[in-house]
Amino acid sequence: MGIAELDGGVRIAYEDRGEGPPVLLVHGHPFDRTMWAPQTAFLAGNGFRVVVPDLRGYGGSPATGPLDGLADFSRDLAALLDHLGVDEPVVLGGLSMGGQIALDFCRLFPARVRGLLLADTSAPAETEDGRKWRHTLADRLLHEGLTPYADEVLDKMIEPRTIADRPDVAAHVRHMMRGTSPEGAAAALRGRAERPDYTALLPRITVPALVVVGSEDTYTPLADAQYLHDRLPDSVLTVVEGAAHMPNLERPGVFNAALAELLRRSIG
Template sequence: MGSVFHREITVGYEDEGSGEPLMLVHGHPFNRSMWRPQTEHFSRAGWRVIVPDLRGYGDSTVLPGATPLATFARDLVDLLDHLGIERCVLGGLSMGGQIVMECYRLFPERFRGLVLADTFASAETEDGRAGRYAMAERLLREGMAGYAREVLAKMVSPHTIASRPDVAAHVLGMMTTTPPDGAAAALRGRAERPDYTELLSRIAVPALVVVGAEDAYTPVGDALDIHERIPDSRLRIIDQAAHMPNLEQPDVFNTALEEFLGSLPGTAATTTPQD
């Protein structure tokens, strides 16, 4: 666990294990703890796992206003520079997946593989843009608690709520403790994001596309579209999971990610955890 000051913000992050670097980017409105099952598993399996808190979330600085996806992307590359990492595998979920796409758009030479989980590539619709701006105002006015309770049953599947109440509580806790100013800034920035659809066909590194079978926010069809457009990609649909398959079905998610990482050219990491 550490933090680094660069430009106008301090970024909280974890840097666990050793070997080939794997950076994982959380979604909205979460923090780096959403990757705990992956941090624990892959840091023991021969990977150096870096999980940052995005600006406005977790232990990182909160700046009001609007945070474009390009700003998040530059923050992540600044952190890689600080850590002396030239190239890594980069993964993200939901908004984090869109930040991964923005990172590849701006800095394609820095990444040797991409993981796109429960995300979508198209630009916002007019209705979607208006909805994000309205939600930003609501969160600033009311705080996070009411929104978090409303969306919990879409973030995780009914199966998860019934069988893994600890996971549901973790997801709810991340949402309710996110600073409203940070969440609102990200919503405004995300409303104006570019369309990544054409970028997908130009991705020249291997990619893993993952989605929960019950995801209502970014349905399986969105993942299929991404998978079909990226030349070298594999698709994994995870049953009994909604928008958070890495937490809802961590063993299945980790197996899919482990197989993908092991397939990358030049990977020196082992695929069995070390004692």
């Protein structure tokens, strides 16, 4: 693990593995970079350089207080790439909140993206009810910590069959959630509540794109994935059967095969 010291006192923990065309993967909430472990190993072992950061307030990256929507995360990612000397466009991927950050990165830094992975995520701005819910949840996490929430949502993050059949995956997901900083999680929830609507951006993203969704995902169901797929000019939609909100961990073989095809389309 490395630590990048960025402007404004921001410290970002990251992994930088492999050699070859760069791939940048952005984790969701309330996880950390280790949620991409199957993809990190796959990419680094197959001729790619994979950069996997902990967003500020998650994993090994300290929280820094209020956020400017999701834009602070996007700027952190760009600064991290600069810190690492990555000056060519990347294949950018994100899951859930990470997918929304990936869209924000495309908004701010379109020339730095050559391919886009959007997993179990959505593009529209938050609804008024959704905004209230996120702010209320932020208050709750500051008061209770992450453990009660983690136990409550585990069987929505991953399929109950995965919990029963793959206890190692369940333990990993639970560990990530319980280990997240309440301050970091709360700041991200408030920033996410105020995120812009990325719908109008989608037709302008002309790089090869992959939209992935778990067939059992109730947070961002197939309809959300179809919405993205219908509006991205050069996209492929992959539905991962028997997976919920984290198909990259639940069905890594299927997920990695789809990712490999995106890389072929993006890089050749």
